[in-house]
Amino acid sequence: MSTTTTQDTGLTTDHAQATADDAHSHGLAPEGSRADRATSFALADFDVPNGREEVWRFSPMNRLQGLMAGALTGTAPQVEVTADEGVRVEHVDRSDDRLGKAGAPGDRISAVAWESFAEGLLVTIPAEHVAGRETTLTVRGSGEEPAAQHITIIAEHHSEAVVVLDHRGSAQLAQTVEIHVADGASLRVVSVQDWDSGAVHASSHRAVVGRDATLKHVVVTLGGDVVRLTPEAAFAATGGSVEMNGLYFADSGQHQEHRLFVDHAVPNCTSRVTYKGALQGDDARSVWIGDVLIRKAAEGTDTYELNRNLVLTDGARADSVPNLEIETGEIEGAGHASATGRFDDDQLFYLRSRGIPEAAARRLVVRGFFAEMITKIGVPAVEERLLAAIDAELDAVLGDLADTEDVSQERRVIEAIESGEAQG
């Protein structure tokens, strides 16, 4: 059986808002098939881009310049490790032959990242080991000098683990995260970008998924000036399953870009991509690109990708481009959906006309929007932190708005609502 669904859901699908040209392409991407895109470990194979290239056309090139020019010499951010007892974490030389096995860089900054690191961090979940707790790598940036970092995570066969990458502080960072999920293994990788303002972070996540293996990949992007992530997953054998979930909240001046690629090259694999983002403030900007390629051999593929954006104020802009290429008719299902909605004055008026103060109304809408995603993170500490971060973002905007009102009464009402939530 073969079904192909293309569906737009949500209150508005705002293609005009989505992009200037060919925002929502079904089939071939403007520069040809994703299958033909060049990858290479050699920096020399990638020219310094001018911003008009397909992979850079949404990116703020001037703010990424420091990571583009050539090999980086800055000191890589510190990594603090709290690991599950059975999980091995080691520093290895770049010549270690376990590195560089998850595919080659696909753009200039990824190639710079590969070229520039001296020592990589290698996390190994031994075969059949079932981790009892998360392994957390806290990446703490403290420098302004452009630097590179390399992390490789190997989940050996039939292991089970959760690895959290927690990015904090300030950095100019070109990063590679390699992920191997061997046969029958189950791995959850949660990458939190919670940088201080000023940070610039470009990261290529390259995952290879083995036979009957499961990868759950979660991205949470909150802080930093520019965060540009390119999570890619390729199936190496049949029966694999990939779930890629993302949440982002872009504030005034922030650029948050997530470019995903799922490569179905073998039969009977499943992928689900779900990204949701909220934006507020002047020049808050998000870009979501979702490429899914179902190659000729990938019969029995089942894939669905979805991106939703919630624009909370004027002056913010979300671009969303799902792109599905199908080279075989023998698939289980393939679909995508993209929608950008606005929280507008009428919605705010409606909620307020029921006594709900503005701060609580926005919180209600944003929390509701993210609710199902938050439970998908699968790491309670990160979930709680995210809720707190969302509230803090909303409070920051409301600080300016609350002046004219009877603030003390409003506070009491908000507190009552909050404690009601805790109870219910």
Add this chain to the structure above:
Amino acid sequence: MSTLEIRDLHVDVETPDGPKKILRGVDLTVKSGETHALMGPNGSGKSTLAYAIAGHPKYAVTSGEVLLDGENLLEMSVDERARAGMFLAMQYPVEVPGVTVSNFLRTAKTAIDGKAPALRHWVSDVRGTMENLRMDPTFAERNVNEGFSGGEKKRHEILQMELLQPKFAVLDETDSGLDVDALRVVSEGVNRVKGNTDVGVLLITHYTRILRYITPDYVHVFVNGQVAEEGGPELAERLEAEGYDRFLTPA
């Protein structure tokens, strides 16, 4: 015993070409327990009056006042007005994606009461009220007004009125788009609130059919941004028979 007083109210609506004068001196007083019907032709400004009372930002009050028990409603924010006891059932209720009806109702109830309702009673109150309004329980988990039919949106407005128990409710064409059964169900909802509380109702409508279920104490004819005539329930019948022609100034 409360009083809602509208005195010489003038309101402009914000349009792309600048402000446009809609209300031209409205005087109207509603007391607790009373039901006032406000009838008038399309475009006469009925919804504008409703929105201005509720505080919609698109409508600017240029002069006059609205007092709730002597307190100036116009100085309050939208949500303060609701917490003071005002309720507006909208002609076109707004969809709010991502917020479930049950979460919305509980948040609104908490905001109005200043404290969260006791959970056990609240859940059965909501369920019972929905049942009375012939709303399927699954509505509780749907997003506010999203994909609701016209009739379902109106039931949802009255559901809120029943649960929030306002001092004054403005019902803007709650009857429009309802079939006979739905009209009865919704009217019964309003009558339940009238029976259980001392709510004062300002009921905006074009037709007398809803007035057969909800009996007005007073009828006001609204033309060109003003009250043109007032009377008892018999005035509604006369309007239905004769239309508004005699109120419209000949060209």
